[in-house]
Amino acid sequence: MMKRTIPMLLAMAAGIVMILAYFFPLLAPLQDKTTVWFNILAAVAFILGGGNLLKVHLKKVSDRREGWAYSMITLAAFVSVLAIGLFKLGVNPLDEFPTQRMAGDFRAEGSGFWYVYEYVFAPLTATIFSMLAFYVASAAFRAFRAKNLEAILLLGTAFVILLGRTAAGVFLTDFLPEEGMLANFRLENLTVWIMNNPVTAGNRAIMIGIALGTASVSLKILLGVDRSYLGGGD
Amino acid sequence: MTHATRRGNANFGVLLVLIGVAIAVLNAVAFHPGAGTQWTKRTEHVHTLEDGSEVRWTEHEAVSVKEGREMAALEEDAAPLFARTVGLWGAAILTLCIFSFLLGDNPLYKAAEAIVVGASAAYWMVIGFWETMVPNLLAGLFPGWTRDTFMPKLALEAETDYLLLIPLALSVLLLLRLAPKIGWISRWPTAFIIGVFCGLRFISSLEADFLSQIGPTIKPLIVMGENGFDLESSFSNIVLVLGTLACLVYFFFSVEHKGAVGKVARSGIWMLMITFGAAFGYTVMGRIALLAGRFEFLFDDWLWLIDPKDAHPAQAFLQTIAPMLT
Structure with missing residues (x-):
């Protein structure tokens, strides 16, 4: 009862209120309140994530498992950034309220948290994502073989899009006229046409599929048919 | 290896x-x-306060070296x-x-990766605290204290919203997941989150992703322009409408993909392959743009070897060797 039925009823009630509020504007204030609660819980989920990270890495350090030194670095980075952000280290007060240092903008230029974003978070994440350029290229080189029509279409489109969005594409088909039917085959125009028509068609079908899938899964959860989110056990 | x-x-x-x-x-x-x-x-x-004391601070605004x-x-x-x-x-x-x-x-990469993990987790926690918890939860439950401490611009007439005790209680229950013996209680807030998300997504996905995708797809297959039949627009519309239908047929698994259905489904696959090819092309371009950004950071901001923004006082390396090359 406490472990399965009540949470299931809670999910059903919360979800049905959100749906009914769309059809009955009288319920809109309730929907607004529920959305705020949802946002609060989503923010608490980050705290839960942080707590879990602490738990896992502290255990690894205390057990001296392989790579525990890196766990120490993770913990040090976590605690430092948390302290800098929560205590608003290096934050200047607002001009209107000079005595309230904690009222200052924690992301303002020059604050401790701004330093973390500017010199740690942004460069590290951008570099990690940029490295995918190498891996995508090497994986594509190894995996893509134009051995059937489907593969040719995929490779051909990628090639046209890549060329069409660069100066090289414009240069390569510069000999074609700028007006008339043949202008459509200039790489920059062909790219636009591909994006506006076949790619839009494919994306629309995918979006419609996702929407139907989302709606049906939502209904299954709200009607209590799918209870997998409650996990195993009683 | x-x-x-x-x-x-x-x-x-x-x-x-x-x-x-x-x-x-x-x-x-x-x-x-x-x-x-x-x-x-x-x-x-x-700032000089009423009691005559002064509050001072220095603000730094980034400028280029030049x-x-x-x-x-x-x-x-x-x-x-x-x-x-x-x-x-x-x-x-x-x-x-x-x-x-x-x-x-290598160890240096692993250390940098460990910093990313720790810093990211804390970064999003801090954002969640200051941007969601303080204005939505603390300001509602303790308006006076929040105004005096964090949000001086909070309305003076703001009153305590006791209904916020519900999300506060659910938040505490959610954190109990970290306690193994009573971790099951966290199912309640989890169920609430899932229920609200399902309710919101049920409406929004049908409205934004389903209905709004169908409307722009219903287009005339034969387009008549000012000068009569418009071949280019007609061809584009045919590709768009039939392409969408063909892809949908491919996604429809209740009918076996044989005969006419199979042929239409196969043309749907072609459309999807073109879509994936374009997505691949854009992904590669996006990553290469990021990579160029990182190289620009290293060679321009750090080493001053290039100077595309005309920001350094010293002549950049490439500008120095350019006359020698020509």
Whole structure:
């Protein structure tokens, strides 16, 4: 009862209120309140994530498992950034309220948290994502073989899009006229046409599929048919 | 790859980072003095309180090195800021550490990766706290205290909203997941989150992703323009409408893909392959743009070897050698 039925009823009630509020504007204030609660819980989920990270890495350090030194670095980075952000280290007060240092903008230029974003978070994440350029290229080189029509279409489109969005594409088909039917085959125009028509068609079908899938899964959860989110056990 | 080769690559990666840093130091000392320096314009804020005491702080606004030196020459308050220079050098070294993974896994990469994990988790926690918890939960439950401490602009007439005790209780229950014996209680807030998300997504996905996708797809297959039949628009519309239908047929698994249905489904696959090809092309371009951004950071902001933004006082390396090449 406490472990399965009540949470299931809670999910059903919360979800049905959100749906009914769309059809009955009288319920809109309730929907607004529920959305705020949802946002609060989503923010608490980050705290839960942080707590879990602490738990896992502290255990690894205390057990001296392989790579525990890196766990120490993770913990040090976590605690430092948390302290800098929560205590608003290096934050200047607002001009209107000079005595309230904690009222200052924690992301303002020059604050401790701004330093973390500017010199740690942004460069590290951008570099990690940029490295995918190498891996995508090497994986594509190894995996893509134009051995059937489907593969040719995929490779051909990628090639046209890549060329069409660069100066090289414009240069390569510069000999074609700028007006008339043949202008459509200039790489920059062909790219636009591909994006506006076949790619839009494919994306629309995918979006419609996702929407139907989302709606049906939502209904299954709200009607209590799918209870997998409650996990195993009683 | 053998263990010895992996170890060799790891050592090579560390060595290259160290060589990179050594070259950067040499460059900053000998070739481009002061490379990687960050300049700021300072503004002093002084507020005199009612009791006569003063509150002071200094605000730093980033300026390019060139601007900073010009300002300093005009006796404006601009100077290099040590903390930001250290920050930039740190960011550059961390960037090199991440790039060293291209040569194989190594301790410097792992350390940088550990920093990413810890810093990211804390970063999003801090954002969640200041942007969601404080204005939505603390300001509602303790308006007076929140106004005096964090949000002086909070309306004076704001009253305590006791209904917020519900999300507060659910938040506490959610955190109980960390306690193994009573972790099951966290199912309640989890169920609430899932229920609200399902309710919101049920409506929004049908409205935004389903209905709004169908409307623009219903287009005339034969388009008549001012000069009669418009071949280009008609062809485009045919590709769009039939392409969408063909893809949908491919996604419809209740009917076996044989005969006419199979042929239509196969043309749907072609459309999807074109879509995936375009997505692949854009992904590659996006990553290469990011990579170019990182190289620009290293060679422009850090080493001053290039100067696309005309920000450095010293002539950049490429500008120096360009006349020699021509």
